[in-house]
Amino acid sequence: MRGFDYFKPRSLEEALRLKETTPDARFIAGGTDLLIKIKDKELRPSALISLRSVKQLEGVEVNKFTRIGALTTISDIIQNPVLCESYPVLVEASKRVGSIQVRNVASIGGNLCNCSPAADTALPLLIYNAKVRLQSIQGSREMPLSEFFKGPGESCLKSEETLTDILLGPTTVNRKAIFLKIGRVKMDLAIASVALMLEMEGERCQKARVAVGSAAPVPLRLSKVEELLEGETVSKELAGEAQKVASEVVAPISDIRASEGYRRHIVGVLVRHALENMLGWSRA
Numbered sequence: 226m227r228g229f230d231y232f233k234p235r236s237l238e239e240a241l242r243l244k245e246t247t248p249d250a251r252f253i254a255g256g257t258d259l260l261i262k263i264k265d266k267e268l269r270p271s272a273l274i275s276l277r278s279v280k281q282l283e284g285v286e287v288n289k290f291t292r293i294g295a296l297t298t299i300s301d302i303i304q305n306p307v308l309c310e311s312y313p314v315l316v317e318a319s320k321r322v323g324s325i326q327v328r329n330v331a332s333i334g335g336n337l338c339n340c341s342p343a344a345d346t347a348l349p350l351l352i353y354n355a356k357v358r359l360q361s362i363q364g365s366r367e368m369p370l371s372e373f374f375k376g377p378g379e380s381c382l383k384s385e386e387t388l389t390d391i392l393l394g395p396t397t398v399n400r401k402a403i404f405l406k407i408g409r410v411k412m413d414l415a416i417a418s419v420a421l422m423l424e425m426e427g428e429r430c431q432k433a434r435v436a437v438g439s440a441a442p443v444p445l446r447l448s449k450v451e452e453l454l455e456g457e458t459v460s461k462e463l464a465g466e467a468q469k470v471a472s473e474v475v476a477p478i479s480d481i482r483a484s485e486g487y488r489r490h491i492v493g494v495l496v497r498h499a500l501e502n503m504l505g506w507s508r509a
């Protein structure tokens with residue numbers, strides 16, 4: 226590993242000023258993704274700017290929106306009573322991130338900014354229509370998470386910006402959701418994953434949100450599947466159609482975990498299983 230400078234700012238302003246003066250420096254939160262990339266020589270930053278002492282970036286606050294600080298660890302998300310109550314699928318997906326040792330240091334902001342198509346927390350945040358807040362010394366901006374990812378390892382973050390918060394709108398009572406993930410072993414990145422949310426009025430689907438992981442260059446909303454379900458009575462035939470459409474619209478790759486063809490097939494199966502589970506037809 227090549228040597229690099231290491232800064233430990235105590236405020237967000239200090240962190241942002243350091244980033245502005247050292248554009249090729251990288252922010253580091255838990256380091257569970259970044260240090261591996263540095264070790265593997267995928268990245269060679271001249272400096273690391275640790276966010277660990279920037280308290281402003283930690284914690285969960287509930288006002289009109291629920292705000293999750295980017296530095297909040299995956300373990301803290303799992304243990305947060307508000308998130309367990311209002312955003313249970315985020316908690317379920319967080320439980321599937323790595324091991325307890327990884328979850329204790331890994332941050333939700335790092336999970337998003339690493340921009341892996343397999344990022345487990347991205348899927349529930351996509352179906353909950355989360356926004357992200359990005360900040361530089363010049364000011365802050367917000368955008369839907371669905372517009373944040375640009376490709377593997379690439380996001381809309383400018384070099385002088387940091388992700389500060391994730392913002393979630395209020396939940397509704399008739400909303401049900403589920404997260405399903407298939408990996409080679411229990412602690413592994415997803416071969417494929419799905420988060421599905423339905424708002425039902427009796428048998429009729431009012432609103433559907435579907436997001437998939439490891440199935441395209443970015444964590445992806447499947448708008449074609451959502452359109453197929455919305456306004457319809459969800460029958461077993463329609464669930465089968467949703468499986469078919471999901472398999473058709475994704476764009477997975479082959480890698481050491483699975484082939485492109487297997488991923489395409491299994492994404493569809495996961496979508497159908499998620500629907501069956503939501504509608505009480507089977508156990509996922």
Ligand SMILES: Cc1cc2nc3c(=O)[nH]c(=O)nc-3n(C[C@H](O)[C@H](O)[C@H](O)COP(=O)(O)OP(=O)(O)OC[C@H]3O[C@@H](n4cnc5c(N)ncnc54)[C@H](O)[C@@H]3O)c2cc1C
Pocket residue numbers: 251252253254255256257258259260276295296299321322323324327330331332333334335336337338339343344345346382386387388389412413414415
């Ligand atoms: C053994 C192991 C198992 C894993 N299993 C899973 C898994 O099952 N599912 C999964 O999704 N992930 C998994 N991961 C990946 C990793 O743990 C997560 O992506 C984690 O959430 C990253 O968070 P971090 O705080 O460690 O990020 P870091 O490694 O500190 O940072 C990751 C990237 O984000 C940038 N960054 C971090 N915070 C900010 C910020 N606030 N603003 C701007 N840029 C920022 C960094 O510069 C870096 O490029 C695993 C990792 C390991 C080592």
